[in-house]
Amino acid sequence: MKFYYKKNKENIWFAVAVLVSIISYRVFCITDTxxxxxxxxxxxxxxxxxKLKxxxxxxFNELFKTFNERYDQRFNDLINKQRIESKALEKEDKIVIIDYFNLCAEEYLWFTKKRIPEDVWYAWKIGIDRNLEILEINKLWHQEMKGDGAKSYYRITDAIKAQEMDTL
Structure with missing residues (x-):
């Protein structure tokens, strides 16, 4: 019953409001107009x-497609290579990974604005957490988050608690 209500609450409230109006029409003898x-x-x-819904x-659909396309086109290959063979990041790779952190922060920002559903955010968060288990990405994450650095990432550190790693 709870699921049915949650999924159809607008329809239920509309029906109740119309029903109350019709009852009021009969009980209080209000005019047709x-x-x-x-x-x-x-x-x-x-x-x-x-319409708002x-x-x-x-x-959400636009955000979801955009975020996933950006991840697939720019970050997926580099992160998977690092997962297989973690090696020191070149300067260009560091820039790409910092852009990935910005993507993660954007996803988190839209989640906090209630534009990304919880189940989608938590699926993305699992991926972020897994990527932060890669030594070189973890090191760069902690460098970026030092001092005021975390503020430029929309407080994503409230959601992502990556342990600092020294070695694999």
Whole structure:
């Protein structure tokens, strides 16, 4: 029942509001014009709520696709190579990994703004945590997070608690 309510709460509230309006029409003998106005107002609010929900879904879809495309195109290969054979990062690779940290921070920012669902964020977080277990990426992470550095990453350190590693 809880799942059904959560998934259909807008429809349920709309039906209840219309039902209360019709009962009020019968009990309080309000005019037809007032009833039509009340139902029209309820319908306008209902459609606005549905539009907001659709807009939120569209925003999430765009964010999800963009974040995944950026990860796949720019970071996936380098991170997987490091996972297989962790070696010192070249300057260009460090820049790429710092860009990856920025991507992670953007994902976290949108999660905190309730634009990324919890289950999606936690799936991404698992991937971030796994990537931070790679020695060279872990070292760079901790260099970036020192001092005020973490502030430029939208407080992602509130969610990501990577242990500093010395060796594998």
């Amino acid at each position: 007032v009833l039509i106005g009340i139902i029209g107002s309820i319908a306008t609010i209902y459609l606005s709520v549905i 659709v807009d939120g879904d569209n925003l």
